[in-house]
Amino acid sequence: MAITLTYNATTLTLPEQLDWSDELSWQPVVAQTEYSSTGALMIDTWVKQAGRPITLVGSQDRAWISRANSITLQAWASIAGAELALVLRGQTYTVAFDHSRTPAFDSRPINIIVNQRDGDVDGDDWHVPTIKFLAL
Numbered sequence: 001m002a003i004t005l006t007y008n009a010t011t012l013t014l015p016e017q018l019d020w021s022d023e024l025s026w027q028p029v030v031a032q033t034e035y036s037s038t039g040a041l042m043i044d045t046w047v048k049q050a051g052r053p054i055t056l057v058g059s060q061d062r063a064w065i066s067r068a069n070s071i072t073l074q075a076w077a078s079i080a081g082a083e084l085a086l087v088l089r090g091q092t093y094t095v096a097f098d099h100s101r102t103p104a105f106d107s108r109p110i111n112i113i114v115n116q117r118d119g120d121v122d123g124d125d126w127h128v129p130t131i132k133f134l135a136l
Contacts, residue, residue: 003056006085007076017063018056018129020088026052052135054086054095060110064126070107073131077105083136095133106130 003014031045058064065073076082077097086093097104107127 001090002087004087005073007082010072012069012072014056014129015058015063015065018058019063021055021057022053028052050134050136053098053101054088054093054133054135056088056129056131056133058128058130060128063129064110065107065129067107067109067125067127070127070129073105073107073129077103086133093133094136096136098132098134101132104132
């Protein structure tokens with residue numbers, strides 16, 4: 001199933017093999033406990049309305065993106081307050097880059113690119129991405 005990210009009517013298709021590394025580590029329920037003056041346990045629970053982390057991670061052997069797409073994602077991550085539409089596993093999320101976990105976007109050349117001169121770098125070079133979002 002395709003993973004897409006859209007900002008201002010521009011859509012990037014991301015590799016389907018990106019790992020949603022924190023998919024099952026987030027809990028929407030929060031609880032706070034304290035004891036009353038009588039010693040009774042009081043539990044206050046609520047459900048978070050937003051803020052689910054969505055971290056998409058590639059690796060050296062799969063889920064690469066082009067350097068050109070890396071440059072686009074870096075530009076989008078540099079726009080304060082940008083809201084994007086992420087389609088992941090058939091569900092659409094409104095997301096923002098999570099700048100509380102820096103860097104919110106990271107892209108590194110795959111290891112097979114060695115001894116590359118500056119003039120050899122182009123938009124078709126492959127990169128391993130890490131993209132950190134918060135669902136709004």
